Amino acid sequence: MTFNIPPPDILLQLSLNGALGGAMYGVAAVGLSLIFGTMRLIFLAQGAMIILAAYFVRALFYGLGIDPFLSLLIVVPVGLGVGWLMYQGLFRRAAAAEDRNISLLIAVGLMFLIQNLMTVIWGGNTAAVVTSYTASGIEILGVRTSFTRSMGFLIALAGTGLVVLFLRKTLVGKAVRAASEDMEAATLMGISPHRVNAIAFAIGIALAGAAGVAVATTFPFNPFAGFIFSLKALVALALGGIGNVAGALAGGILLGLIEAYVQYFISGGWTNAIAYGVFLAVLMFKPEGLFSRPYKKA
């Protein structure tokens, strides 16, 4: 294996595409981060929800002719509602239980259920959303990239930005942050854990919806593609620091960069192993994440 330093324009191309693609992991990770923060639950079904949203977007496009990016206006509110109902119906009781395996397993059951319902409804084959602008590209900093990838990046930025604003500026957001830091203390201050959990879930699933739009427009997908998204989102979460929402997006972008570089310099077969290797290393040596400052001891 020769290790030539590639010309700068290729490096730039790699970095841009890696970062743009990684933003998708980031937006999934933001959702995971909220749910993990309040409920301490590894919500493994997040990826399946993303793919479900992608199928939903596809159905809206081919069934009703609604543009995928426009369908954000439908997918995100539906996601909020579904997330809320999902918490109330499935996780409310388990959240109170001491044994957290129960919530984890409900998430796993949900993942099985969604994956296979999608297979029953839409078949197991790869699906895609092809619009008039799917093949078009745009130029950023003299480097060409696809229009849909850039839109996905914008969606990720906007979604994360909105969540950060919500957490910082609203009282409810403050409650969610308090609960993430210390649920017991938050409960003593009069914060209802169920309400906070439900809000985290609603936003988490709404973000899965937004990620679904980005996935549907950028990649071909199939019912079982979600699990790898869940794993990547977990990696992004760990890189960014669990409980750090903006860090989750940054972690996703970083993961996208790592993958792009590994793919170019080493080989596509090793991308996952190296991504998880970085994940393990971060968990072990900097479990608070790469971008977080310990805000507790401010």
Add this chain to the structure above:
Amino acid sequence: MLKQTWPKQIWTGVAVLVVAALVLLPLLPGAIDSYAFSFLFFVFIYAIMAQGWNLVAGFGGQISLGNHAFFGLGAYTTAILWSGNYLWGSLYEAYPRIYYFDPVTMVLGGLVAALAAIIIGMPLLSKLRGDYFALGTLGFGEIVKVMFINGGDFTGGAFGVVAPASTFDTLLPHYLVGLGLMVGVALAIRLLMRSRYGLALIAVRDDEMAASANGIDTLRVKVAAFAGSAFIAGIAGSLYTYYLFHVGPDSVFDLDWMLLPLMMTVVGGTGTLLGPILGAFVMYAVFDLARIVVPDYHPVISGLTIILAMLFLPKGLMRSFGGRVRA
């Protein structure tokens, strides 16, 4: 309380009767060729895996999400040794054919898995607690899988390793070995949990700080439980290789080998001795029934069953009906 001692004896009695019936089953005419036979074989494999997960998670309190990696390591070890391609000259001549159901190979499969668990467990368990450990083991499983896909000739790449199939003509040895291992593992864990070590493990699970203050080397106890769990998973993987004659990264490193035993343990009763076995019987029966009755929808039914079981039976069968509160 007196009330609590009764159900335990009842469960033991039932367990002995069931094992006796299972041992005698092959004597029944036609039983060996029946569907129930292969069904039970799979229940045994899952019960062994579940018991392994229960050791580290139920008794040890460390949620491992990487047990499928140990299953795969045991399976690959067995296939590579058994197919004999990679054993160099003199050793291979001194020990010419690694036989079918060779106990040495099976133990080696378990040891390789246990070794991997010690190597990964030392840093993970010393640094990570709770959810972080679970995440770490999940990442570890994926790394091992990718390593085997990229392992070249040694691991057969994405295709895997094929073992010589010439010796297979009946499922009977698989059934008996599986049954023996299931019972043996359960007995070993019972013995272990009554020893000093078992008490230390429970102490670490319930209050690590207090255990440490009382002179227990908590890291050693946790790593040992993780390695024991991996050893059991490796043996199960070895058993599976003898059944399938082929190991591939997608089959033996499938996440199902971690998720299903986990689910069976929780449904049966985490931290109880018979819970994992009971859970394996019940859950595999549900899945298999769904597969036969509604073939197109069976994974949907499986998912639904998990959710319903967790919503309405969160404590597990053993502790909901068995009467014992904590192991």
